[in-house]
Amino acid sequence: MDKQSTIKHIVFLVPPNTTLLTTVGPLEVFSKAIDLFDSGRGNMNFRYQAHVVSMDKGKQINTSSGLPILSEGAYTEIDYPIDTILVTGLGRYLDPGQKGEMLEWLKNQSGSIRRICSVCSGAFVLAEAGLLDGRKATAHWSKNEELSKDFPSIDVQIARIFIKDGNIYTAAGITSGMDLALALIEEDLGQSFALDVARWLVLYLKRPGNQSQFNTYLDCKKIGHPTIRKVCEWILDHLQEDITVEDLAEQAAMSPRNFARVFVRVLRITPAKFINKLRVENAGRHLIETQLSLDEIAYHCGLKTSENLRRQFLNFFEVTPTQYRKSFQSSLSSLYDAELK
Incomplete structure (x- = not known):
C-alpha cells in the first residue's frame, strides 16, 4: 500500500x-476487510484501521458473557480523526458522572465524524446525546418500545434490522451489527469487495436493512395469551384464504370488537397488519427457497397478485420481490461457490 494512502479510523466505543x-x-467484519486490503484487494487510496476504545477510564472491558475485552484505551485518549464510530450496547452501567462526560464528548465529536452508528442498545447512547432527535432509528426488538417511550422525538422503527438516516446508522443487534458493517464496507468499496468479506466469514452479503428482526412464525409460539396464540397459529394455516376479524373472533369465541381490542393489547398490532406481515414474511421465504413465479407466490401466501406482492415488498423492505430474491440467492450461491474452491 502507498504510504500516502488515507487511513479511515473505525472506532468501536464499548461500554462496560x-x-x-x-x-x-462487526469488528471481525472490518478486520477481514483489512486482511483483504493487505493481500492486495480493494481501493489502495485508503485503508481501514479499527480501534476498540472503552467508554470508561479502564482498558479492560467486562462483557455480559464473562469474557473480557482488552481495549487500546479510553475514548479520551483518541488523537486521530474518526471516520466511523460504532457505539455498542449496553451503555447503562457507566457511573453517571463518567456517562455525562462521554455524552458531551460524543456530541462535540459528532460534527466531524462521517458516520455515527450504534448496535443494539447502543442506540440509547446516541439518543441521550441528542443525535437521534427527529430521525428514524431502531434497537433490539426487546428495547424498541422503551426507546420510543423514553425518547418520543425519535421515529422508532419496530423490528428493523438496521436503518440509515443521514449519516446516522442504528442496528438492531446482536448479529445485525455484522450486517451493518458489511453495508458500510459496501458503501465504501462496492458490492464485489463486500462479497469477498462475506465469503470469508460465511455470511450473507446483504439482508435488507428493514427486514424483520425476528420470524413472526416463531414469535407466535411465544405469545403468552393462550387464546391469542391459538388464533395466530390458526392464521398461519389459513394465510391463503380471505381472513376477517369475524373469522378470528369466531376462533377465539369472542365478539369481533372484544377480540380486536384484546389482540391489539397483547401484540401491539392490529389483526389486519399482523396477517399482512405474516403473508409478506411467508412470501420472502418462498422467494429464497423456491423457484415459483411471483404470481404463484402471491397466490400461495394470500397476497393474491404479483402487483400486490410487489407493493407490499416495497412498503416493508424498500426493494422489489425480484431484487429481494436476487440479493439472497446470489449471496447463497456465492457462499456455496466459495466453499467448493
Missing part, C-alpha cells in the same frame, strides 16, 4: 458489561 458479539461481530 457489553454484549460481546455486538462488538466483536
Whole structure:
C-alpha cells in the first residue's frame, strides 16, 4: 500500500458489561476487510484501521458473557480523526458522572465524524446525546418500545434490522451489527469487495436493512395469551384464504370488537397488519427457497397478485420481490461457490 494512502479510523466505543458479539461481530467484519486490503484487494487510496476504545477510564472491558475485552484505551485518549464510530450496547452501567462526560464528548465529536452508528442498545447512547432527535432509528426488538417511550422525538422503527438516516446508522443487534458493517464496507468499496468479506466469514452479503428482526412464525409460539396464540397459529394455516376479524373472533369465541381490542393489547398490532406481515414474511421465504413465479407466490401466501406482492415488498423492505430474491440467492450461491474452491 502507498504510504500516502488515507487511513479511515473505525472506532468501536464499548461500554462496560457489553454484549460481546455486538462488538466483536462487526469488528471481525472490518478486520477481514483489512486482511483483504493487505493481500492486495480493494481501493489502495485508503485503508481501514479499527480501534476498540472503552467508554470508561479502564482498558479492560467486562462483557455480559464473562469474557473480557482488552481495549487500546479510553475514548479520551483518541488523537486521530474518526471516520466511523460504532457505539455498542449496553451503555447503562457507566457511573453517571463518567456517562455525562462521554455524552458531551460524543456530541462535540459528532460534527466531524462521517458516520455515527450504534448496535443494539447502543442506540440509547446516541439518543441521550441528542443525535437521534427527529430521525428514524431502531434497537433490539426487546428495547424498541422503551426507546420510543423514553425518547418520543425519535421515529422508532419496530423490528428493523438496521436503518440509515443521514449519516446516522442504528442496528438492531446482536448479529445485525455484522450486517451493518458489511453495508458500510459496501458503501465504501462496492458490492464485489463486500462479497469477498462475506465469503470469508460465511455470511450473507446483504439482508435488507428493514427486514424483520425476528420470524413472526416463531414469535407466535411465544405469545403468552393462550387464546391469542391459538388464533395466530390458526392464521398461519389459513394465510391463503380471505381472513376477517369475524373469522378470528369466531376462533377465539369472542365478539369481533372484544377480540380486536384484546389482540391489539397483547401484540401491539392490529389483526389486519399482523396477517399482512405474516403473508409478506411467508412470501420472502418462498422467494429464497423456491423457484415459483411471483404470481404463484402471491397466490400461495394470500397476497393474491404479483402487483400486490410487489407493493407490499416495497412498503416493508424498500426493494422489489425480484431484487429481494436476487440479493439472497446470489449471496447463497456465492457462499456455496466459495466453499467448493
